[in-house]
Amino acid sequence: MKEIGSLALDTAKLRGATLAEARIVDERRRALATRNGRIGSASDSESLGIGVRVIADGSFGFAATDDLTREGVQNCAAQAVQIARASARVKSAELHLVPEPAHVAEWASPCRIDPFGISIEKNLELLFAIDTELRKVKGVTLAETGMNFRRYEQWFYSTEGSEIHQTFVTTGAGYAAHSFAGAEIQKRSYPNSFGGQYQNKGYELIEELQLLDHAGAVGEQAVALHSADQCPQGKFDVILASDQLSLQIHESIGHPIELDRVLGMEANFAGTSFLTLDKLRTLKYGSDLVNVVADATELHGPGLGTFAFDDEGVAAQCTPIITNGLFTGYLTSRDTSPFVGATRSGGCLRAEGWNRLPIVRMTNISILPGESPLSLEQLIASTDHGILMETNRSWSIDDKRYNFQFSCEMGWEILGGKRQRMLKNPSYSGISTDFWNSMDAICSRDEWKLWGTPNCGKGQPQQVMGTGHGAAPARFRGITVGTAYKGNS
């Protein structure tokens, strides 16, 4: 691979690039899924190619190809320089990249059991067993199960001297039971909705999830929701389970702290951010209990945002994002860091694959657990009148990331510190900063889980990225509940 990378860098330099980076990626995926006792997906895929990013005439250019012949690589590098020169025809300022030492490194995400070494028969046997358990429950009309494995190997070379080889193994699995009855479709999922749980782990994740053990209960809950009461409308204290809180973090903290959004670079598609530069170290983002980090280091755990180096060769870091409620940091790259006076990138530039330009992305954006011991049951016991919401059903937020609305699969009314009746169609809405400032309790480490969001979309052409979010159940006071059905029932 080094020969290919060197050829790309040499060609780019020869054509006039002042900086060149080559990323060669060899990726393999396996997707298995069932639907109502039949195969829904059984596919293997692989992809190998090179992406070359250059600076020429003070502007960026990027080209990618899967033609790794000598001629193909040279053409690709030359095209990247040509594109950079075209970029320079419409520029407003010279690019300035903050420095990063050259790194020569090898790294692999921890993987105890290679998922590609597990027989397909064994995987399908488990998925069909879950499918059977789900459909044993009378009233379950659709059972979906799935398992996904990915091996992503990347070689990064730059004209600044970096040579970085990283290998990631990602595993994901989950299932859902749907129930159609009367004029209603209800759904329950495990261990999370929209594909389940994903981490940078091997097959050991499948074993840890104990998928089959929960199938019966999940099917029963999907059916039971039909006879549950509709979630009321009004202002309530809300407890979010850690799966739902992880998506709340993703949407109302993770995206607005992307510095490229703040600077207007995503204005046409993903949008901008309410976190204008004047808010740094002045905005009270949340209550004193809110502490959030962007942590890509291995110490944080096997999240989808864990790596050793980002895709422009910057070493993984942990950046305080919200400290005791105060907004303290953005997600940055080498070219965006100067806008906040930073002398080093936060290491958040990531690409979906060899054919995509790396852009600022979330790493692991996690809320830290409470320091005093507090279980979910203790949190419920200390809540007089509230609603507990679990597992996301839908999510939406405006293009500056102020106004959000989330729906969950299931809710529970809490009265007098006890979990009472089940509630269907729970939803809540609010303004991001108001919401985080209303947080008055968060559970401790025992309840904290590192969730994976494998499907975060951003960029043009659009890129899908995996991000990690650690969260523990937390309580929010006086939240608007039930607006999703207001005017429609």
Added chain:
Amino acid sequence: MLTRDQASAIFDKLRKYSSADEVELLISSGRSALTRFANNAIHQNVAEESHTLSVRTSIDVGSATGGRTARASTNKLDDDSLRRLAQTAETLGRTQQADPDLLPMPTPDEVAGAELDGDGIVQRHVERTSRIDARERADAVSRIVDVAKKNSLVSAGIYATSEFSEGLFNSHGVAKWHEQTSAEVSITMMGDTSSGWQKANSPDAADLDPVKLAEVAAEKAVRSANPIELPPGKYTVILEPSAVLDIVGFMLWDFSGSALLEQRSFLNDRVGTKLFGDNITVEDDVYHPLQTGAAFDGEGMTRQRLKLIDKGVVRELAYSRGAATKMRHSELAAKVGSVTPTGHGFMLPNEMGEAPLNIVFSGAEAGSAQTVDQMIASTERGILVTRLWYIREVDPYEKILTGMTRDGTFLVEHSKVQSGVRNFRFNQSLIQMLRNVEALGQAVRASGEESIDMVVPPMTVREFNLTETTKF
């Protein structure tokens, strides 16, 4: 970009390397480039050339125990990789549980569509679009930026072009090929307190006028400056075509035989009923001159025209071959009208079955179509919406959708646009919305970010449920 002959030669090799009973190759190949700008300058500028070979093999189809099928994909074209590709698909297939419902791959006779123009072939490759380079795109961006600067605005957006081919070959002799180009411009203009947006695409770049799009986006940004805040409530809304496609796109996946069989569709128990207003007629028509895409599906079946909604009545659904067979043997068969494969299946195996993806709404009848300006002129009080954003499903059966307005939302009062308004969140049943359409304009090819491009008219809708406001 691979030619049809090159693709055919690859398929011949794969057949040789495979010992499966049946072999199918889906091949895509192309070049794409995208020039992205923000803050009145180009900040990202990319190009890509790639291929994907996706092979499906089947064994034991039609046997007493049932058949097995699986898929493997690669972008490596060398012989060793092709050999490994065929073997991987076979290995995946052989390890599966047998499926008694699995059909043999179709024959040329089966995929042929009757009564279609040009034997189901559509011409959508425009040579001049394929030749546009980074310099030409940069020049177009420069003209867009000039419009922004003239209006003291900041622009962001893209100018993208691409050229690609896709083909399908199977071991029964089916051979399908499609080539297409695409050009797309999307522009956001931003002021201190407001923004405006426009987007368009076409196989022919000559159909796009970046400066005109920039001027309309700029006008929206200027006119919506200093927006006022209105209380949430039910308002008459005038949805521009992009806003219409953003929201109606969320019902397409439900017009699917598989979705009904799995009871995940809002059309469960509703096919043949009058669900929408008399003025709602929707077809799926890949042959429409304003549509794009190939005229065959993931098994090579020729796409048929479908009348999905006829004067408010849910009529036809899309069917893959497998879904049509299952539906015919289902207890639902008597309730869903005509059941035949319609050429809308996705490549097998898959989880969603099929969907109509070439949507054509009928606009108002000739002579009665209103322009957006005429809709404004006939509205006493309402909200003009340029586009919608981040739409998600709140309730799958009542089809309640939530989302935001974005980039140009205006108060219309006394038949005129009075001012910009702060953006709203909506929670609106799509079924109810399509019962409340008071006026339709002429259907045009529209683009958005929430759904696929469609041919849709602007609409005036009464009692649209705007439930919250945001801070801008």
